Amino acid sequence: MTEMVLPSHTNSLDSVFGGVIMSWIDICAAISAQRHCHRPVVTASIDALNFMAPAYKGWVVTLRASVNFVARSSMEVGVRVEAEHLVRKEKIQIASAYLTFVALDDNGKPMLVEPVLPQSPDEKRRFAAAKIRRELRIKSPNFKQ
Structure with missing residues (x-):
C-alpha cells in the first residue's frame, strides 16, 4: 500500500502525524488478513508499534504486510513502513507493528x-517469532479470549 504525505497528514513540524501512520498500518494489515482468509476481519489488538523516524510532507510512504501466524480464528499480521x-x-524504515485480527463468519x-x-x-x-509473541500475549493479564 502506498500513500503520499499530504499537508492534511502533517503536524506543525511538517512530519506526518503518528495517528495517520497508525491508521494506514491498520488498513494495510486488514487487507492482508482478508486476503488470507477471504472473510471480513476485525482488529483485535495492536502491539509492538514502533516509530523509528519521521516522514515529511511530500514523501511517499509504503506499507508492506504479511500474515505471520494463524491460531484458530486469529491472525498475526506484521507491517513494515518505509x-x-x-x-x-532516500528510503528509510519509519515504523513497524504487529496486529492481531479475527476472521468473522x-x-x-x-x-x-x-x-x-x-x-x-x-x-x-516470521512464523516462529509470531508464535512466541502469541504465547507472550496469552500470558498477558490483558489477554481476552
Missing part, C-alpha cells in the same frame, strides 16, 4: 482460519 524522498532517492462470530504454511526461510523466521 518512507521515500523521491528527489533525494456470516453471523459476525469468530471462525476458523486456514493456517499459514511458511515456505521461505524468511517466512519460517
